[in-house]
Amino acid sequence: MLDAVGVDSAEDLFDIPGEVRFDGEFGVDSADEQELRNAMADLFSRNEELTEFLGRGHHAHYVPALVDDLSRRSEFLTSYTQYQPEIAQGFLQVLFEYQSMLVELTGLPVANCSMYDAATALAEAALLANRLRRGASGHRVLVPEHLHEGRLGVLENYLDGAEMEIGEYPMDDGAVDVETLADLVDDETVMVYAETPTVRGVIEERLADISDLAHDNDALFCLGSDLVALALLEEPASVGADVVVGEAGALGLGTAYGMGLGIFATREEYLRQVPGRLVGVSEDSADMRAFTLTLQTREQHIRKERATSNICTNQAWVALRTAMHMAWLGPDRLVDLATQAVTDARDLAARLDELSGVKAPLYDRHHFREFVVRTDQPAPAITNDLAGRGFAVHALDDHHLQVCITDANADAADGLVAAFEEVI
Numbered sequence: 078m079l080d081a082v083g084v085d086s087a088e089d090l091f092d093i094p095g096e097v098r099f100d101g102e103f104g105v106d107s108a109d110e111q112e113l114r115n116a117m118a119d120l121f122s123r124n125e126e127l128t129e130f131l132g133r134g135h136h137a138h139y140v141p142a143l144v145d146d147l148s149r150r151s152e153f154l155t156s157y158t159q160y161q162p163e164i165a166q167g168f169l170q171v172l173f174e175y176q177s178m179l180v181e182l183t184g185l186p187v188a189n190c191s192m193y194d195a196a197t198a199l200a201e202a203a204l205l206a207n208r209l210r211r212g213a214s215g216h217r218v219l220v221p222e223h224l225h226e227g228r229l230g231v232l233e234n235y236l237d238g239a240e241m242e243i244g245e246y247p248m249d250d251g252a253v254d255v256e257t258l259a260d261l262v263d264d265e266t267v268m269v270y271a272e273t274p275t276v277r278g279v280i281e282e283r284l285a286d287i288s289d290l291a292h293d294n295d296a297l298f299c300l301g302s303d304l305v306a307l308a309l310l311e312e313p314a315s316v317g318a319d320v321v322v323g324e325a326g327a328l329g330l331g332t333a334y335g336m337g338l339g340i341f342a343t344r345e346e347y348l349r350q351v352p353g354r355l356v357g358v359s360e361d362s363a364d365m366r367a368f369t370l371t372l373q374t375r376e377q378h379i380r381k382e383r384a385t386s387n388i389c390t391n392q393a394w395v396a397l398r399t400a401m402h403m404a405w406l407g408p409d410r411l412v413d414l415a416t417q418a419v420t421d422a423r424d425l426a427a428r429l430d431e432l433s434g435v436k437a438p439l440y441d442r443h444h445f446r447e448f449v450v451r452t453d454q455p456a457p458a459i460t461n462d463l464a465g466r467g468f469a470v471h472a473l474d475d476h477h478l479q480v481c482i483t484d485a486n487a488d489a490a491d492g493l494v495a496a497f498e499e500v501i
Contacts, residue, residue: 126467138485162367171397175400183307199231207268210267219245224270272302273302284318330395332485352385419444423444432498457472
C-alpha cells in the first residue's frame with residue numbers, strides 16, 4: 078500500500094509540525110496523588126460560580142441519585158454495543174423500555190435508541206424524507222427562521238452531501254407564520270419542520286395546520302420537541318406528525334455541555350427507513366421472551382449502498398439513564414414537571430416584566446421553560462453585569478435576552494430578579 082501511494086513509511090503519511098510532534102517527553106512535572114489533588118482543587122477554585130438560566134435546546138432538570146448509582150454499575154458501563162444478546166438481555170430490555178416510552182409519549186409506533194442528539198436526528202429525518210420521495214421532483218426542507226444555529230449547521234452539513242437544499246419560513250410573534258408558510262410549501266418540498274416548544278420557548282399552537290400544509294403537498298411533517306414537553310403538550314401523532322425528533326437528554330443527563338441523546342420516532346410504514354438501529358423482542362428456543370438488536374440499517378451491518386445511516390456510535394448508556402429517570406418520575410410526576418415548566422416560566426416573566434425598561438415575555442404566547450425578554454438597555458451589557466453577580470443568561474442581540482427556568486434553578490429565581498433590578 079505504501080508503494081501504491083509513493084511513500085517509504087507510514088510516518089510519511091502524517092504531516093505533523095515539529096513544534097507539536099511528540100518527542101517522548103510530556104514536559105509535566107511528576108506529582109503524587111495528594112499533590113495532584115491539591116493542585117487540581119486550587120485550579121478549580123478559580124472557576125466562577127454561575128447559576129445558569131440558559132436553555133436554547135440544552136435544559137437542566139434535577140437528576141435523582143438513583144440514576145447515577147444504577148447507571149454506573151459495571152455491567153452497564155462496560156457494555157459498549159449489545160451485539161451479543163445472550164449476555165446483554167438486561168441492557169437490551171432497558172433500551173426496549175426506552176423505545177416504548179418514546180412510543181407512548183409521541184403516539185408513533187416506531188422509535189429507536191441510537192441518535193447522537195437533536196441536530197443529527199433532524200438531519201436524519203430530512204434524509205428519510207428524501208429517500209421516500211426519491212424520483213420525485215424537489216429536494217427542499219423547510220425550517221423555521223427561529224432554529225438553533227447548531228441544529229441548522231448540522232442540517233446543512235448533512236444535506237449538502239445529499240444534494241438537498243434548505244429553505245426558511247418566517248415566524249409571527251414567536252410562532253409559525255402559517256399563512257406565509259402556505260405560500261412556500263410546494264411540490265419541491267420533501268419535509269416541513271416545526272418545533273414545540275420553539276428554541277425561544279414558545280408553544281406552537283397550529284401544528285395541525287402545519288401538518289396539513291405538508292401533507293397536501295406530499296411532504297413529510299417533522300416535529301421537534303423533548304421528553305418533558307411531550308408529557309404535557311399535544312401528542313405528535315394526533316396533529317399528523319410523521320417523524321418526531323428532539324433532545325431526550327433533558328432527562329437523565331442534566332447539563333451535559335454537548336453530549337446528548339436524540340429522539341427519533343416515526344410511522345410504521347417508514348420502519349425500514351429508520352436510521353440507526355432498533356431493539357426488538359421475540360422468543361428464544363425455550364419460548365422465553367428475548368431481546369435483540371434488529372433492523373440494524375447502519376453501514377457496519379449491511380452493504381454501504383443499502384444503509385440508511387452512517388451513525389456508528391452507541392448512545393445506549395445515555396438512553397439507559399433517560400429511561401431510568403422517566404421510570405423514577407412515573408407518568409404523574411413527569412406531567413407535574415412539565416406543568417412546572419409552564420408555570421415557572423410564566424411567573425418569572427411576570428416578575429421581570431414589572432421592572433422598568435423590561436418587557437417579558439416578548440411574545441404574547443404560552444411558553445415552556447424559557448422566554449425572550451426585551452430590554453431598553455443593551456442586552457450584552459446586562460448579560461455581563463448579571464454574570465458578575467453570579468447569573469448566566471443568553472443575549473440574543475442588542476436588546477433581547479433569553480431566560481430559562483427549570484426545577485434545577487427555580488430556587489435561584491429571587492436572586493435573578495434582584496440582580497436584574499440592580500443592573501438595569
